[in-house]
Amino acid sequence: MRTDLDKRKRARRKKVLAVISCLMAVVLVINGWFIIRTLVGKGGASDSTQSQPAERTPLKSIEADVFSDQMIVMDLTHNKVLFKKAADEKTRPASLAKMMTALVVIEHTEDFDERLKIPHDIYTYLNGSGIAVAGFEDGERLTVEDLLYGMLFNSGAECCLTLARHTAGSEAAFVKMMNEKASELGMKNTTFGNCIGLDNPACYTTARDWMRLTRYALKNEHFRQIFTSYTYEIKPTNKCDETRTIRNAAVRRFGNDRAGVFGGKLGNTTQAQLCLASIAKIDGWEYVCISMHAQRTEEHYNPHVDDARTVYKQIAEKLKEQE
Template sequence: MRKKRKKNRGILIISFFIAIFAFYFFIPSHKNFISFHEDHNPSLSELFQQTKNKLSPINRFRNHLYSSNAILLNNTTGKILMEKKSEEKIYPASLTKIMSAIVVIEHITDLQKTIVLQPEMFHSLYAEDASMAGFQPNEKVSVMDLLYGALLPSGAEATIGLANYVSSSETEFVQLMNDKARELGMKHTHFTNATGLHDVNHYSSVRDIAKLLQYSLNNEVFRKIFTTERYSVSPTNQHPNGFTFENSMFKNIESNEFSSREIIGGKTGYTEEAGLCLASLAKKEGEEYILVTAGARGDHKTKQFNLLDALTVYNDL
């Protein structure tokens, strides 16, 4: 029995020395491992930064946005970088006017054509407290000026005036909008009006809106309007000196908040049911990015949480 115990002890001792030998001579990474911990010993902040740099935007941002729905894509490559409930139903509010504008641009050849804004359309818009650009009943305005009025200050009267010019009614114009949505593969979208005023049957998704914006930005006229901060309307019969309005997004953003990033265009939207929405375009190091968000809490009188989300995402690309 004693001989057997001595034999087992001898086997254990030999196994121990074999393990040490293998560790030092057959596992080359151990020296680097020891050197890293002896020579570097990183701080917690360094470890956090190393981890952060390995995470994709979807992991960094999606759970920390005010917006309930969001999508970020590289407009240069088409690659989706972040999604948050991107295909779920949203109410697009005035993001609707992106579709209205591109449909108008593609159906009117002469954008300098003058349109008379019919007085009757103003009554319902005033009653619904729709956002307005500042045009008046019976005002004679060019198509181009109305397009700026629809996209920059989100003017409902500009949008309806254009819709009635392209089609005999807003209802017929909406059919063109839905036809375009099907053409673009916007499978989660259905429009019932041209302005984005709330209707339970008027809905979309942030993925569909991003697809729409990506398409629309290929049109030079749309891109020029979408990326304009301020625009002056030519003199009209109701405004002999013309007047000026601003892009509703740019007027709420301090340009220096974007650091080295550059936001170059955007369209805001809001209804009580939709929350604060934003479709925006930014440029960094020669590449463009589209961010569409919806469902942020607040309203026009609170902090603009849709814009804060844009700052969060674009500043950390």
């Protein structure tokens, strides 16, 4: 009986061992299949590593032959000046001054939906002067927001003067606020004589100072929103029953060849010549170009725009060379 019992025990052990062996074989096969599938899916560990693109390096500088007498270009993302030409030479800001006007208004306004009436005497002053206006009517009631867009999109002098009076009580008091802000920002070679940007012995700046202002202003979300918008709708007012759409004149000036430009402000007076502050996004990085005192010729009607387009395209080409 013991012999038969031993035989049965040995038989059971063999069956158990056989089952365990089969299970181990199945596990090994499954593991091997997953390993092969992973390697095939990735193309192999070494192939995956080799296929990754090289990381881009911020540009150190660019070279450009430009029409503007004063100019500065900055990589805003990495806080690096890439190009400058007579950046510390004094010049007139023209309507770029409205950027400071807008900034001061924004920083001292709580209710942007408040409606303001454009004073009659403003039009008495502006009519026949040749000063740029947004096209609003005498006595029209518009929101502070409407006037800000009219000022930055279309250089509306009526918007500037209305907002200046509302903010400070008078243009003179407002100009004092503009100069205080310039001093606060370290714009050592800048003073303002009016809120519009008209040629005035007391109104001058430099390209470097204007870059300082632009960098600061773009950190203000409200200013950036207006500066980088392309269209804005003005709802019906006491003088107009229809909704009006206005567009960013600076961005429009680039036409279909914007070179990444998505915001800006134009300026133009006799002494200042043509000026432009613009911002572009190239491969996810932001760049700002300040071009000042560019003279129009028969061959180049918009030399300030041509200059900005030139430097932005060069930046794009240099970044592409790294691919």
